[in-house]
Amino acid sequence: MREAHPRERATGVDYYVSDADGIGGRLRVAPEDFRVRERERMDPEPVDAHAGSYPFLLVRATLRGWDTNDFASALSNAMGASRERVSWAGTKDKHAVTTQLFTVRDADPDEIPDLDGADVEVLGRVGRDLSFGDLAGNEFEIRVRETDGDPAPITRDLRAFAAGPDPDEVDPAADTTESVEVAVPNWFGHQRFGSRRPVTHEVGLAAVRGDWRGAVLAYCGNPHEAEPEDSQRAREVVEDEADSDAPDWTAALDAMPGRLRYERSMLHRLDEGADWREALEAVPSNLQRLFVNAAQSYVFNRVLSERLRRGLPFTRPVEGDVVAFVERDVAFPKPDMDRLQRATGGRVDTLARHCERGRAFVTAPLVGTDTELGDGEPGEIEGEILTELDVDPDDFELPGEFRSRGTRRAVAVPTELTVSDAEGDPVFEFALPSGSYATALLREYLQCDPERL
Secondary structure, rough: EEEOHHHHHHHOOOOOOOOOOOOOOOOOOHHHHHEEEEOOOOOEEOOOOOOOOOEEEEEEEEEEEHHHHHHHHHHHHHHOOOHHHHHOOOOOOOOEEEEEEEEEEOOHHHHHOOOOOEEEEEEEEEOOOOOOOOEEEEEEEEEOOOOOOOOOHHHHHHHHHHHHOOHHHHOOOOOOOOOOEEEEEEOOOOOHHOOOOOOHHHHHHHHOOHHHHHHHHHOOOOOOOOHHHHHHHHHHHHHHHOOOOOOOHHHHHHOOOOOOHHHHHHHHHOOOOOOHHHHHOOOOHHHHHHHHHHHHOOOOOOHHHHHHHHHHOOOOOOOOOOEEEEEEOOOOEEEEEEEEEEOOOOOOHHHHHHHHHOOOOEEEOOOOOOOOOOHHHHHHHHHHHHHHHHHHHHOOOOOOOHHOOOOOOOOOOEEEEEEEEEOOOOEEEEEOOOOOOOOOHHHHHHOOOOHHH
């Protein structure tokens, strides 16, 4: 087990599973190097189905060089329609070739325009729009260029991690170029916290503690060395004004670059005489929720790091773990957080067998008002981290978008992995359930600055 990159440790990710050297390399040299295809969960009616009963047109789009939000805006603009009529299940990166579903409300097939870099296929009609997470998972095909190392030892380590306490079951001489079952910790990726300036969890933790001033300053102040110099200077002005007896928020606004629109929104509120909480509420509701989600994600990552440090298994439970059974009748195994069971006494071995057969997953908390912590050593880990952060589940009883009931999340993500060769470059093919990050797997191989992922 090796120590993670310093910028990853800032988000609670402390280790790599594998002791082998990373292969380095570069991702996304060309969009075709990073291919993502959704595993779909929506079955449409025929295109000629009654539009009154099925008002949403379902389309599948293969996009090259398109951010999902930008494509939705371009699609609606070309149709002369409101952007709110277009919905999707998962947001994809523009530096990729992606295949995903969209629903378009109150549209006819002949209204769907041709857009450069987009191949759009009309599939039929459905009775509701897509919502976030409305997919089974994603399939990836990722080429890594300019590598310097052999991925095979890392693959073997990830196979042993999937096997849990019985790594002897993994043949060290086995061919790792064939499809093999591996697993990695189900980390929240760096992008959850801010790719260049990972502070969203700091904002959320301050809000959860009721420190609204600290939350605003964590976002508007708090300069980071990876930022442009004018951004750093502006944040220093914000901090100087916040520490003065008579803050001049107009001066802070004048210093803040126009591109930092959310920071400027908060400063406008302060300049108008709002209190700190009102200033934080100046940003869109989805960003308010993201602050708290990032705080929960940070706690989760910390729990996984400590579990890894202590040598606890991820793919089978120990005494005190909380296990989730998989959703029924789904093509892609995914834990059902309404079907939880504690691993106590004689249940530990029984639940371990369910996990080994892919019928259940060990979980850790995304802490909120309704979260019950584990027992035994897992509960000890969770309690110690919350105490260190001065956070309690009841603290998530907050106003508006900052409130969260919490849930649980699988601690490991298993997958069938194939590593092939393309002109000397390794190509990784695997699939993950919705909500899991491809970087959780790729980081084990590249072992680099997370911004490069």
